[in-house]
Amino acid sequence: MIEIVLFAIASATLAFTLLPMLRPPARISLDDNAEDLFLSKERVYANIKDLDFDHQVGKIGREDYLAMRQALKEEAEAILERIDQLKGGSLRGLLEREIARHRKTIKAGDCPECGASNAPDARFCSQCGHRLG
Secondary structure, three states: HHHHHHHHHHHHHHHHHHHHOOOOOOOOOOOOHHHHHHHHHHHHHHHHHHHHHHHHOOOHHHHHHHHHHHHHHHHHHHHHHHHHHHHHOOHHHHHHHHHHHHHHHHHOOOOOOOOOOOOOOOOOOOOOOEEEE
C-alpha cells in the first residue's frame, strides 16, 4: 500500500517537473503588448548570443548549433514582425512611402539640393553642382 502511494507521489512530481519541457514553445498572440514583445526580443537575442558562445567554446556540435540557431532566428523574426505591426508598418515601408512622397514634389530637372531649375537632361545642377538623377 505504501509503495503505491509513494509511486503516485513520485509520478506526480515527475510529471509536474517535466510538463513545462514537453509543451511546445509559446507563440506570439495578437494581444501581446509592446513591452512584452521587446522583452521577448531581448530574451531571444541573449539566447542567440549564448548559443554562439557555447558553439565557439565547443559545448555544442555544429549540426545542433545550426538547428537551434535557425529556430531562434525564426522566433526573433516573428517577434520583430509583430513589433512592426504594432508600430503601423515596417521601417522599410515607411521609408518607401516617404521617398515616393518626396519624389512627387520634385519636378524633372529640379535640383533636390537647392531647388534650382535645370534642363531635363542635365546631369549636374547649374547652381550648386549637385549630381542630378
